[in-house]
Amino acid sequence: MNPADLSQSILSIAVAAVERRGVTGVTLTVDDVLLERPRNRDHGDWASNIAMKLAKLLGVTPRDLANELAGVIGAIAGVASVDVAGPGFINITLDAAAAGALAQTIVEAGPSYGSGTLYDGVTINLEFVSANPTGPIHIGGVRWAAVGDSLARIFRAQGGIVTREYYFNDHGAQIDRFARSLLASYLDEPAPEDGYGGEYISDIAARVLNDYPGNLSNATREQQQETFRAVGVELMFGDIKASLHAFGVVFDVYFHENELHESGAVERAIARLRDLGAIYEADGATWFRSTDYGDDKDRVVIKSDGEAGYISGDLAYYLNKRERGFERNFIMLGADHHGYVRRLMAMTKAFGDEPHVNLEILIGQMVNLVRDGNPHRMSKRAGTVVVLEDLIDAVGADAGRYALVRSSIDSQVDIDLDLWARQTSDNPVFYVQYAHARTRSVAKNAHGSGVDRSAFDPSLLAHPTESILLGVLAEFPRVVRQAAELREPHRVARYAEELAGAYHRWYDACRVTPLGEEEVTDVHRTRLWLNDATGTVLRNALELLGVSAPERM
C-alpha cells in the first residue's frame, strides 16, 4: 500500500459520496485528496482533509462527512484503523504488512524509485552559470552551478528531455576590455582604466605567449590584441569548463553569442518583431515597443551607433532555442539581474509564446562572501575574486554543492570559506552520506552473518521506528515531484536529511544481523529489505543533488 494507491481509493470513495447526493458539476482529482503524514504519530500513518474540503459543497458538517467516509475507508484492504479527529481530519493507520510492502517495492524499483512522469517527453532547456570568459567563475555563479545542475537531474527524473546550456558571451565590449588587459600585462603597461586586474590576467597572458611563441613581437598592436583576445578567451573558457567539471557539472551545449551575430539571427529576430509592428525608430536608434507587452519601458535593439543593443542577442537566442525545439526554457540569474524578467517576458509574449511557461526566469538571491565575519567585496577588475576552485579546495565538491543546494534560492547565503573549511563535519551532507554508508555496512555485515533477502514478511516490520521509516520512504516520489514543480531542489536535500534521521533512529532500535549465537529469522531477512530500501532512496536522493553516495567514509 503506497500513498498513491491510498489516495486513489479515497478519491473513489469521495466521488461516490458526491454522486450519492446528486451534486453535479464537481470534478475531483487525486490532487484534491490531500493525503499527508501527520506530524504527530498518534494521529496515524496518513491523514486526509477531504471531508473539510467537501463539506461546504455538500451542505453537511465536516465531522459528519468525515464519519461517513471513514466507515468506507476502513474497509480498504491494508487499512488497519480509521478515526475522525479535530474539525474533520480522517486519520488512517495502515496495518504493518501493507505499510511494509513498500520496502520490497523500493528495492525492486532501484534507481527508478522516486521518478515520475510530470514532464514526460517535454523538451527542457536549462541555461545557467553563463559567466563571461573574462575571468574565473566567481562564487556567485557557483550557486547556480549546484542548483541548476540539480534541477536538471530532477526534471530528468520526471521524464523531461533536458539540455544543460551555457551561454558563452563572447561578443560584447567586456571581451575587448579583457583583451586589452591581457595586452597591457604583456607590454608591462598598467591595466586599462576600464579593464581587469589581478593575478589571473598575467597568468593568462603568459599562457597565451606560451601557446603562440615568437611571432607576436613584430605584429601590430591590433594583431597582438586580437591574438590575446582569441587565445585568451579560449584559455579562460577551458579553465571555466575544468572547474565546473571538478564540481561535477557538465553542460550539454556551450552556446556562443557570436554565432547569433554572425549568422544574421539577430537581424532576423528584429525583422520578426518589425513584422509584428513592435518596432519603431526614435532618437536615431531602433526600439522594441516592449511596453505593449507588459514591460515598464521600451528597449533599444539597435543603438544609434549601429551596434546591436543588449536585448537583441536575447531575442535571437530565445528564437534559436525555440527553433531547436525546446518547449520550456529556463534562464537562471542572480538577483542583480531581476530587472530583466519583465523585458524577457514581454519578448516571449511578443513572439506569441506564453510568458512563464515557454520561458521561465529563476532568480537566485545574492551569495555574499564573508571573511572572518566581515563582508568581502568581490571584484573581477581588482582581482579579488574567490573562485570555484577555492571552494572545492576548502570543503570539497560534495560538501560545497550540498551546502549551496540545501537552502532556497530565495534566501541569501553567506559563504565564509574559513568557517566552511573548519566546519565541514557540521555540514549535514555528512549526516546523509554517513547514513548511506551505514546501510551498505549493515548489508555487508548481514550477508556475513547469513542474513539474505530470501524471505520478506512485511508484517514483521512493526516497530515504531519502522513505521516512521516506511512513512518517510513513501514520501520520496512526492518530494521529487514537488521539487520539480516548484523548481526547488532544496526540498530533496531536506528530505534526505529527514530520511537519514529516521534511518539512524531505526538502526539504533532494530538490529539486522543476529546478536551472538542468535538464530537468523525472517525478522532479520525482512529488515535487510528495509535497510536496502533506505540505502536505495538515500542514493537516489543524493544522485538528484549531484552528491556522491559513498560505500564507506
Add this chain to the structure above:
RNA sequence: GCGCCCGUAGCUCAGCGGAUAGAGCAAUUGACUACGGAUCAAUAGGCCGGGGGUUCAAAUCCCUCCGGGCGCACCA
C-alpha cells in the same frame, strides 16, 4: 518614487491553508566487552518583524507599516 527577494529558537535555515511551528549547529545531561559514536536518547530555548483582513482553520493568502538585500542605461 517604482519593482523583485527576505524577516521563524542564541546562529544557519526548513515549513507552496491544517492538529501541540521543526531540523542542524551552539548549550546542559545521559548511552559503546551490541550490525560504524560522523550515531542515538533527553533537557532548555519561539508575541513566526508590527498591525489589519479573508477562512471552519493563517508562519503560509490579501492589504498596510517597519527593517534588510538587490535592481530601475542607446553598459554588457
